[in-house]
Structure formats: structure tokens, C-alpha cells
Amino acid sequence: MLIHALLLFVQAAAPPPGLLWHNAAVHPGCIRALTTDLADSRPVVAAVDLEGCSKSNRFGDAPDIDGRILRWKQPDAGERGFFQYEYLGALSNGVLVVRTAESGGGSGIFQEMLFLRIAPSSVLEDGAKRTRDALTMVGTESLGDRDRVTITLSGDAVTITRHEFLGARGYGPEKTTVRHIQ
Numbered sequence: 381m382l383i384h385a386l387l388l389f390v391q392a393a394a395p396p397p398g399l400l401w402h403n404a405a406v407h408p409g410c411i412r413a414l415t416t417d418l419a420d421s422r423p424v425v426a427a428v429d430l431e432g433c434s435k436s437n438r439f440g441d442a443p444d445i446d447g448r449i450l451r452w453k454q455p456d457a458g459e460r461g462f463f464q465y466e467y468l469g470a471l472s473n474g475v476l477v478v479r480t481a482e483s484g485g486g487s488g489i490f491q492e493m494l495f496l497r498i499a500p501s502s503v504l505e506d507g508a509k510r511t512r513d514a515l516t517m518v519g520t521e522s523l524g525d526r527d528r529v530t531i532t533l534s535g536d537a538v539t540i541t542r543h544e545f546l547g548a549r550g551y552g553p554e555k556t557t558v559r560h561i562q
Contacts (some may be wrong), residue, residue: 381469397448399467399478401430401498408452409439411461411478414494430498447479460485468493472535475518475561479531491523493531493538495561496517519561527551528547 398405410433426501433439437542441469443450451464459486468477483489493516498523521538526545531538538559543551 396467397445397464397467398450399476399496401434402513404434405443406430406515407433407449408443408463408465409433409436409451409454409495410515411450411465414484414496414515415463415480415482416490418490423517423520427514429503430513430515432512433515462491462561468531469531469533471538471561473561475536477531477533477538477561479520479529481521487524490525491527491529493521493523493540494539495519495521521559536562539555 388519397537399411410428413428413433414423422493427454439452441452443452445451446464449464449466449498451462454461454463456561463480463482465478468479469470469516470476477497478494480493480494481489483490497516498513501514501518502505503510503512521540523540524542524544528545528551530541530544532541533539538561540557540559542555543553544555546552
């Protein structure tokens with residue numbers, strides 16, 4: 381009986397998946413808007429209006445939940461295409477860390493880590509001033525195509541341990557990188 385009660389307590393204490401804003405997970409489509417397409421060398425979108433995104437018809441379909449991961453079947457990516465993210469946590473300086481993965485439906489699964497901040501800003505809409513929360517990208521880190529990656533957060537540092545995917549040859553040696561995020 382005690383074990384059952386402890387299990388229920390642990391289950392109840394676990395936070396819901398996703399990056400939370402106003403007690404709801406940010407839709408994967410809003411996170412995807414901040415990523416850079418493979419063909420581009422620089423990002424096109426640097427910030428997303430969280431209220432606008434949460435009310436958008438574009439992202440009206442609920443994502444699938446797989447443990448801590450929110451997965452979105454993109455309308456333009458065919459039956460097997462998806463975009464997913466996992467919120468990893470916040471650094472001591474307030475930077476939010478999100479790990480993403482995307483597939484257009486082929487064998488590639490392209491991974492990236494996004495460093496984000498939520499900050500209020502003002503906007504003028506039809507003559508009325510509104511304060512909005514902008515989800516702003518402050519940095520990225522490519523995590524490769526199907527690489528095995530482990531990420532740990534400590535203070536303002538992100539430690540990335542990876543084994544590069546080498547196709548038919550398997551995986552390469554372990555490499556560790558530490559990034560201090562400002």
C-alpha cells in the first residue's frame with residue numbers, strides 16, 4: 381500500500397511535457413517556427429508571439445505525447461514527416477533549453493538544440509497597444525542526423541556528449557562539448 385501511495389505521489393509530481401507558458405505546453409509548430417531549414421545558413425524567424433501562436437489555426441491540431449516529447453505531424457511533410465521537441469530545462473541565467481528533431485519522412489532525423497528566452501514586449505495592433513510574450517531564440521546547436529546525443533544542464537553550462545552517426549559503419553567515438561550560454 382505504501383509503495384502504491386509513493387508511486388501515485390511521484391506520478392502526480394512529474395511536470396507535464398513541453399515548454400510551459402500560462403500552464404499549457406507551447407505547440408511544437410511554434411517551436412519549429414524558430415528553427416532554420418537545412419538549406420539556409422541563418423535563421424529567418426528570431427521570435428514568436430506566444431499568445432498569437434497559441435491561438436493560431438495553423439497549430440490547432442493537438443500534438444502527440446511520447447513521454448517528455450511533444451510530436452507534431454506536419455501537414456506539409458507527408459504521412460511519415462514530423463517535428464518534435466523536448467523541454468530540457470532552464471539554465472541559471474534563465475535561458476530555456478529545448479531539444480528538437482525533425483524528419484521529412486525519409487531516413488534522416490535532424491536534431492538541434494535551441495536556446496530560448498521569454499520576454500515581454502509591446503506591439504501596436506490597430507491603434508491599440510498590447511503587451512506580448514515573445515519566445516526568442518538566443519542560440520542553437522546542431523545535434524546531427526541520427527547522432528546519439530546526451531545533454532546535461534548545470535548552471536549556465538550545457539554539456540553535449542555525442543556519438544556521430546556514420547551510416548553503415550555505425551557510430552563514431554564519443555565527443556563531449558561544453559557550451560556556456562549567456
